[in-house]
Amino acid sequence: xxxxxxxxxxxxxxxxxxxxxxxxxxxxxxxxxxxxxxxxxxxxxxxxxxxxxxxxxxxxxxxxxxxxxxxxxxxxxxxxxxxxxxxxxxxxxxxxxxxxxxxxxxxxxxxxxxxxxxxxxxxxxxxxxxxxxxxxxxxxxxxxxxxxxxxxxxxxxxxxxxxxxxxxxxxxxxxxxxxxxxxxxxxxxxxxxxxxxxxxxxxxxxxxxxxxxxxxxxxxxxxxxxxxxxxxxxxxxxxxxxxxxxxxxxxxxxxxxxxxxxxxxxxxxxxxxxxxxxxxxxxxxxxxxxxxxxxxxxxxxxxxxxxxxxx
Amino acid sequence: xxxxxxxxxxxxxxxxxxxxxxxxxxxxxxxxxxxxxxxxxxxxxxxxxxxxxxxxxxxxxxxxxxxxxxxxxxxxxxxxxxxxxxxxxxxxxxxxxxxxxxxxxxxxxxxxxxxxxxxxxxxxxxxxxxxxxxxxxxxxxxxxxxxxxxxxxxxxxxxxxxxxxxxxxxxxxxxxxxxxxxxxxxxxxxxxxxxxxxxxxxxxxxxxxxxxxxxxxxxxxxxxxxxxxxxxxxxxxxxxxxxxxxxxxxxxxxxxxxxxxxxxxxxxxxxxxxxxxxxxxxxxxxxxxxxxxxxxxxxxxxxxxxxxxx
Numbered sequence: 001x002x003x004x005x006x007x008x009x010x011x012x013x014x015x016x017x018x019x020x021x022x023x024x025x026x027x028x029x030x031x032x033x034x035x036x037x038x039x040x041x042x043x044x045x046x047x048x049x050x051x052x053x054x055x056x057x058x059x060x061x062x063x064x065x066x067x068x069x070x071x072x073x074x075x076x077x078x079x080x081x082x083x084x085x086x087x088x089x090x091x092x093x094x095x096x097x098x099x100x101x102x103x104x105x106x107x108x109x110x111x112x113x114x115x116x117x118x119x120x121x122x123x124x125x126x127x128x129x130x131x132x133x134x135x136x137x138x139x140x141x142x143x144x145x146x147x148x149x150x151x152x153x154x155x156x157x158x159x160x161x162x163x164x165x166x167x168x169x170x171x172x173x174x175x176x177x178x179x180x181x182x183x184x185x186x187x188x189x190x191x192x193x194x195x196x197x198x199x200x201x202x203x204x205x206x207x208x209x210x211x212x213x214x215x216x217x218x219x220x221x222x223x224x225x226x227x228x229x230x231x232x233x234x235x236x237x238x239x240x241x242x243x244x245x246x247x248x249x250x251x252x253x254x255x256x257x258x259x260x261x262x263x264x265x266x267x268x269x270x271x272x273x274x275x276x277x278x279x280x281x282x283x284x285x286x287x288x289x290x291x292x293x294x295x296x297x298x299x300x301x302x303x304x305x306x307x308x309x310x311x
Numbered sequence: 312x313x314x315x316x317x318x319x320x321x322x323x324x325x326x327x328x329x330x331x332x333x334x335x336x337x338x339x340x341x342x343x344x345x346x347x348x349x350x351x352x353x354x355x356x357x358x359x360x361x362x363x364x365x366x367x368x369x370x371x372x373x374x375x376x377x378x379x380x381x382x383x384x385x386x387x388x389x390x391x392x393x394x395x396x397x398x399x400x401x402x403x404x405x406x407x408x409x410x411x412x413x414x415x416x417x418x419x420x421x422x423x424x425x426x427x428x429x430x431x432x433x434x435x436x437x438x439x440x441x442x443x444x445x446x447x448x449x450x451x452x453x454x455x456x457x458x459x460x461x462x463x464x465x466x467x468x469x470x471x472x473x474x475x476x477x478x479x480x481x482x483x484x485x486x487x488x489x490x491x492x493x494x495x496x497x498x499x500x501x502x503x504x505x506x507x508x509x510x511x512x513x514x515x516x517x518x519x520x521x522x523x524x525x526x527x528x529x530x531x532x533x534x535x536x537x538x539x540x541x542x543x544x545x546x547x548x549x550x551x552x553x554x555x556x557x558x559x560x561x562x563x564x565x566x567x568x569x570x571x572x573x574x575x576x577x578x579x580x581x582x583x584x585x586x587x588x589x590x591x592x593x594x595x596x597x598x599x600x601x602x603x604x605x606x607x608x609x610x611x612x613x614x615x616x617x618x619x620x621x
Contacts, residue, residue, distance in 0.1 A: 018458050147576075147591065
């Protein structure tokens with residue numbers, strides 16, 4: 001187990017290093033200069049250039065950046081020149097994280113329940129409704145979902161607040177629009193794997209032993225069927241996180257997504273770098289946790305050798 | 312009923328008919344014919360296919376046949392509701408939505424189809440090489456895949472878009488830089504599995520060259536899965552395009568795509584909800600059609616389900 005974890009950790013660190021390097025050089029290739037804002041006087045702009053070390057060779061800048069990064073310092077934003085990237089992340093990330101966690105919890109719990117219910121009721125009306133919800137869910141992009149919810153619940157019926165993020169009632173619509181897609185895909189996967197498990201020999205054995213059907217479902221079926229859901233958790237976290245970009249802009253939530261998109265369109269080098277590295281490391285960390293979790297839950301993974309390899 | 316007396320005269324020797332015994336009564340179906348037959352039997356998948364064909368035809372012909380241009384503005388028709396003059400109404404600057412919708416469909420469908428196809432091809436080639444030959448090449452490519460897999464796709468796409476500029480071509484390139492990973496992994500796994508099968512070993516023993524084995528024995532076996540995967544990957548590409556355009560990093564106006572239409576429509580949500588509802592409807596039905604078709608294809612190509620008619 002330790003070897004397995006060590007391997008995953010090394011891979012994650014390597015991934016991060018590659019990410020930082022690629023992003024660093026890609027950002028430098030971007031057309032346009034960061035200090036072209038009319039507000040900056042030439043002297044200030046020149047000082048800024050110096051401060052960020054743009055006059056030095058690229059390799060020096062890169063090493064310097066890595067050093068700062070090791071100290072957890074993302075540098076100053078180039079657009080909001082009086083704020084550090086750390087500041088901005090600290091101020092905005094809690095909103096994104098809050099929204100993301102709410103959506104994730106909603107999606108996974110409801111998705112699992114829907115998947116299980118529809119598998120248990122295979123072929124009848126309840127199953128049909130769940131399947132329809134799942135298909136619709138995977139067909140509606142989250143920005144459209146957000147717009148619809150906003151229009152009907154917020155504007156048409158005036159039931160829930162349309163924008164901003166202050167208190168529970170404000171969180172419902174954004175959470176729903178962000179969670180719907182994931183909810184649908186979780187329930188689809190859960191349904192399929194429940195149906196696959198139901199014909200296995202150990203279920204027959206359990207039935208032959210005379211266990212109650214409730215016990216069979218909870219102890220034998222769900223436990224084994226949940227594996228594929230865990231596998232997609234990593235990509236799911238990524239999807240929810242990037243989904244926050246849009247949902248935040250629809251519901252005017254002061255999260256990281258808006259700053260990220262803005263920084264890309266205003267050539268704010270240090271901000272793009274900082275936020276990408278932040279997002280990236282967050283996701284890499286999530287994937288790492290999922291991998292380890294998978295290793296713990298399914299002993300076959302760590303015994304069977306390298307994860308991610310063909311069976 | 313009285314019993315009838317049977318005498319030997321009542322019987323006649325028919326004799327053996329060797330040709331008739333060997334005769335195949337059912338027409339011989341190839342793999343593809345069989346899959347097509349089962350796809351047609353699957354109603355929801357077939358509906359999906361029909362919807363896609365209709366949309367594709369409309370995307371090709373509707374803008375040409377309409378009397379409006381996709382960027383013609385009409386100050387009198389701002390936010391006009393659907394009517395006989397403007398079938399789907401007009402947007403905030405008086406541009407006809409019917410034309411814009413199908414112009415957008417051209418862009419979105421082109422991007423979806425080509426990005427998914429290119430990704431599938433790159434992934435299939437690399438994955439196939441990895442799976443079939445293994446060894447060092449496999450190790451190197453799989454490490455690259457492992458590393459890229461950890462990096463959020465969207466972030467890479469955004470960065471690449473920003474570096475090489477906006478437009479349809481660059482969107483496709485940006486999506487292809489990271490999009491091939493999924494298909495590479497899956498093709499590699501499949502090839503790896505097939506390589507161990509007896510019919511491949513037999514071919515190898517008979518001295519069939521590798522290229523022929525790959526083309527004649529392995530490729531046909533994973534073709535069905537590849538088509539299914541392709542169909543599932545198209546919604547992803549369309550969605551990415553819509554997403555990028557929506558946050559303002561995709562296609563730039565006055566060109567339009569479904570993502571841009573949705574974005575522009577959402578701004579007018581309070582005043583003229585049809586401007587977002589109509590594009591949303593078409594985006595969702597396209598995704599729905601592709602998903603249904605993908606599910607249907609998966610079932611149609613699944614050998615386990617062969618012979619079971621729904």
